[in-house]
Amino acid sequence: MLHLRLIVPAHRTHEVVSLFERSVGTAHLAVLAGAGRNPAGDLVLCDVAREAADDVLRELREIGIDECGSIAVETIDLSLSKRADKAEKEAPGEGSDAVVWEQLVNATHEESTLSVTYLAFLTVATMLAACGVVLDNAILIVGAMAVGPEFGPLAGLCTALVRRAPRLALRSLLALLVGFAVAMALTTLFSLFMDAVDLFHKAEVEAERPNTAFIYRPDWFSFVVAFLAGVAGTLSLTSAKSGALVGVAISVTTVPAAANAAVALGYSDYGQARGSSEQLLLNLAGIVVAGTLTLLAQRLFWAHHTRARPPAYPNVGSRGGS
Structure with missing residues (x-):
């Protein structure tokens, strides 16, 4: 209720x-x-x-x-x-x-705002993932995925596409583009600092990394996982089951891919940087496509479900009142 x-x-x-x-x-x-x-x-x-x-x-x-x-x-x-x-x-x-559209639009509007807190969370998550990349530590990668706040703007973009809300779409795109640009730039500087104090080493980045090599080697499984995560994340928002978002966050490699690209750029490893960027874009695209299709399916299902019944209430008057 x-x-x-x-x-x-x-x-x-x-x-x-x-x-x-x-x-x-x-x-x-x-x-x-x-x-x-x-x-x-x-x-x-x-x-x-x-x-x-x-x-x-x-x-x-x-x-x-x-x-x-x-x-x-x-x-x-x-x-x-x-x-x-x-x-x-x-x-x-x-x-x-049921999808309460006004509630969904309001929630995604707040989550897709480009704020200092949003930038801080995304930057810290990317830096944490950078540590995981260099150390080939899957635990740090998972932690960075959970911290990353990027699903908010992605959900906002999906909602904007379905509701045809250009202002929400622009706000969400701005949060994604500026957020990842700032996070990756600061993470590149962070990786150079860590190299200067002898905590990061180029040899570790270019070595075989069995736990994290998938981050810069995108394939169709990357898109499939992102697509499924997008469906689950959208359902968790529309049904108010926010606990599922944690599982969504640790299913996709958006933040780790951004971190790997930033570290690789710092070491001029353009092959890894390119592969990581492709992984990032593939994951973002998979989530947006899945989220948009899920919202469309929910709207069509509910419209079909309610078409056979009479309206919940008749016309009760005009804007002028009674």
């Missing part, structure tokens, strides 16, 4: 209440007249089954509640109520299959 908290202008409250009352999958409707101060209005509270939430949120935006008031959505971890059980039973489909 999701909890909706709205501040609604007093003259629009009846319209919103009617919408909730006529919608399937709603419960625990409450109105606190005049409780809103900024913006001024009535406070309307309602719980909505996840599988019915997308329709309700879309209708609320269509009648302009997000412009004249406010809409806040929270996830309910536990609801002990027969009415809530009834609402979930009345709502079509399963909550785990």
Whole structure:
């Protein structure tokens, strides 16, 4: 279940209440007249089954509640109520299959922001992977994969392609391009510093590395793994099962490939740098293709699933209110 908290202008409250009352999958409707101060209005509270939430949120935006008031959505971890059980039973489909698009767009928007924290995480992850590359240490490589924050912008790009949101696409691309460019440049300097203090050696980078040689030797398995990880990562976001993202992070070699390319550039090993760059691009492409196709499949599945049933609620009025 999701909890909706709205501040609604007093003259629009009846319209919103009617919408909730006529919608399937709603419960625990409450109105606190005049409780809103900024913006001024009535406070309307309602719980909505996840599988019915997308329709309700879309209708609320269509009648302009997000412009004249406010809409806040929270996830309910536990609801002990027969009415809530009834609402979930009345709502079509399963909550785990439903995509709350507004929630997804908001989450990916935040995760795809080019911030100092994002750059710091990506840079530290790339430097950690550089240590793993030189030492041929798979544990360090896995750790670097888990630290890397790059799936956020990748998910944002997939969402932008499906939702046709150019601003989100631009934001996500900027975070990816600038983020990896900065991380790789700083990691190259880091590797040169480590070489100067005799901790990194060119011979170690060019030696046979049974645990990490795959990083600069891309093949079709690289794309297949990235594709499967993209599917799993997208499903974890849309179903709110964020724990699966850790498994996704350690399934693809985006950060290790960037690190290997940076270290190889520092030692002028252009063969490894080229192979690592191809590995990086192959993984990024696999995730984006898989994520986009997964979101499209989910949208088509839900549209087909709901086409046979009547609308969750009828037209409850125009933007002008009632």
